[in-house]
Amino acid sequence: MGATSSIPQGATDEPDLTQDPALPPVALDPTIHEAEEAHWTPLKIGIWVAIALLGGLSWVMLAVVRGETVNAIWFVFAALCTYLIGYRFYSNYIQKHLLRPDDRRATPAEYKADGKDYAATDRRVLFGHHFAAIAGAGPLVGPVLAAQMGYLPGTIWIIVGVVFAGAVQDYLVLFFSMRRGGRSLGQMARDELGRVGGTAALIATLTIMVIIVAILALVVVNALAESAWGVFSVGMTIPIALFMGCYLRFFRPGKVTEISIIGFVLLIAAIVGGGAIAGTEWGAAMFHVEKVPLAIGIIVYGFVAAILPVWLLLAPRDYLSTFMKIGTIGMLALAIVIVRPEITVPAVSEFATSGTGPVVSGALFPFLFVTIACGALSGFHALIASGTTPKLIEKERQTRFIGYGGMLMESFVAIMALVAALSIDRGIYFAMNASPALTGGTVEGAVTFVNSLGLTGVNLTPDMLTQTAKDVGEASIVSRTGGAPTLSVGLAHIMQQVAGGSGMMAFWYHFAIMFEALFILTAVDAGTRVARFMLQDSLGNFFPKFKDTSWRTGAWLTTGIMVAAWGAVLVMGVTDPLGGINTLFPLFGIANQLLAAIALAVCLAIVAKRGLFRYLWIVAVPLAFAAIVTITASILKIFSSVPSVGYFAQNAAFSKALADGETSFGTATSVEAMEAVVRNTLVQGILSIVFVTLAVIVIFTALQATWNAWKTHSNATNEDLAVPSRIFAPSGILATPAEKATQALWDALPSTKRKAREH
């Protein structure tokens, strides 16, 4: 409360950061850090040579040797070694030359401290918070869909992309937002790019949010439709969360760990119980829901969840989802290392070049880079990195560990999802991920379709599909598109080798479905809320009453508008005669990458205004790449003459067929279906145009700001004024010897002096 008044007024250009002489050092001199880094003992050299050699060997095994099969352990080593090297050397380079954090400066958590929103948080704890906020279904779904191009393109993009693009974006946005008191990406865009760029960024963010929520919801619908077990166990999370919410509100406020454990036990009971109930006749009938009613159910749920107070549903489910997320990811990593599955998928498949893959259409460039967004480069993270995290950072140098390191961790999740998807039989993979329009939704249809693809080493039999379906406790696994079911089969396949054997496969499958559905539903709820506030804020410029976010009618109205927007896209995806996920998923990736381009464009302008042109390439390279990929992908989606790629080409083909009086065309078997295709492709095409236009405006204004900064040698900054810090903390996961020595001085200080009063 009132802590902002501690910012000194009227400081000069060169802020005085002289620290309180009564305190031990609040920062180590940069030369000490450099001396520690430059001090190469034989042991250190040995360790880094070993990491480099192991990483190199792993990449050779993946990219060059390419035997009949490749062991999954090489993916793990290639990823970990590359991350370590990227973190140690590249992020250090960025820290030293581009960001130049100064631990003598207080962070917003210190100078704005209120014990609530702004509170210095231990770096390792904040790493956990930040990771839980950035990691969602994205890194689990994208790599699964991209596995149709073979294992190598996705692996290279995830690992190299994160080191040079994704982690850089997260790190930069987090640092710049921290220097600006925790300002959001939208506010930074307005400050740095002016009114036009800022407005375009805001509209783009809002539209992108709608698409992302819609497609996440589509993934859940595809995973749960016609699965009584899944519907029951995921449905049970609602009463469980309500119970947890009431427990925390009325019975034992603040006992988060306790109720999370209770909730987790109930969740497992719901999964086990789901199997028993789906096995009964009435249960199978009651919880068997078709896609369209399920989609409508999720839309209604989304609206209700977003207007309920957060303590009742969102917050408790968030606790569950965090537990599940960290637990399951840790478990999967361990299982992959123990089981070390052999992967028979080719390094680069025929679909990488032909672009005719049944899972998502389009060739490797640019569509691999939009199919895998999260895990390599995710624009959505810019919203998180400019949200809660910067308000909790204890010391400036910690942004590297939390921002860059947190994203490396998410990338590792993507690699594990890829391994899980690759470990299942390739025939089963295509049977699950080809749209019902191609397989007819039947075992026979799927077998005929997959075998007609003429893939080497793939010989699918009806038995394989029915047996797998039986193992995972589902009636059918044909055309279970969206990535989540495939990942779940992969995870179940790996986990049953560690625990429980094939009898446990059904449990692990539904455990994985639950795990994904939980945080997708949280993302849907939270996304709707955030979008509603953004819409209220924008509408408030025209109708001031909307600015009042406690105005009930306005809140319901704007929530309704946002839900209607993503709900329309969801229904479009669910009813799409062309299959839904394979036409919509590229839009999701393009939207996410365009947001990344916007975030990087804002960073570019900031770096230029600081006058650091020598190091501008650190931002310019990933920005150029993201811009080229997404603009090319958008242009192909708009202008390509290949109907499976271009929305308008598809639109024209179906319109012509309708005009010719045909009653079926391609995979659409009725006039209504043909009309639906015409309608859907028009909407998707228009969305592509909107996205690319907005992104081009933002990038253009950023280039303009950069050019102006170059011309005028400006040294303008929108940073908050520097305030001397009064606390100390190490910067990385482990304290260095010099940091330990300083920490010892602080620990020796009487606790009354350690946190001196801020006024």
Place this chain on the structure above:
Amino acid sequence: MSGTQGAAVPGLTGVVRSAVARLAWYIRAVSGEDAYDKYRAHHESVHGPGEAEPMLTEREFWRDRADRQDSNPQGRCC
């Protein structure tokens, strides 16, 4: 801020005990359960006992926290 300073009890049980304590501290902190403790510590360090601004009780604090989340929602990533 450096977490539980695991007391330097020698021997294996000491190591195990301090590891368990650290894990418990970490889980509590990551789940956000220590939010009220942090608020109280902050409040006590900033406001003297005789000052006007009263400290929220635990129940009030968690309600206030929920209200703040209501009026300032945070996105979850995809």
